[in-house]
């Protein structure tokens with residue numbers, strides 16, 4: 001009896017013990033970037049392509065790159081500072097989170113998102 005009663009508890013313990021967010025792998029995140037983002041985003045400071053450069057994106061306000069004239073009203077009105085949480089929410093479903101955005105590339109896999117955000121966070125400094 002004790003075995004059958006404790007089995008659900010053990011399962012619960014396993015769930016609780018599992019890390020909520022796996023540690024980001026920045027190298028894997030770079031590979032995700034090269035697969036899904038590089039067509040429209042540069043990583044270099046100030047380098048504008050189809051989208052705004054993502055250098056320094058972590059820690060800056062949404063739609064705040066000087067010189068990128070094509071921000072949508074939707075993104076301009078999305079009043080967040082990009083961090084691990086806001087990027088995760090946005091990248092999971094950009095057009096769902098910010099209806100009207102021109103950023104159309106979702107990253108549906110949570111692990112890929114975490115790695116990607118970990119990689120973006122390394123792109124800091126002038």
Ligand code: HEC
Nearest residue numbers: 036037040050051052062063064071072075101102103105
């Ligand atoms: C088809 C082109 C395209 C692709 C592919 C693309 N983006 Fe974008 N991205 C844009 C455009 C255009 C904007 C500006 C959107 C707006 O103003 O509504 C943008 C905006 C963003 C922003 C907000 C930047 C800011 O300055 O506020 C982030 C973050 C972002 N993209 C991340 C990504 C990531 C990460 C990927 C790869 C998973 C990606 N994008 C793929 C075109 C693209």
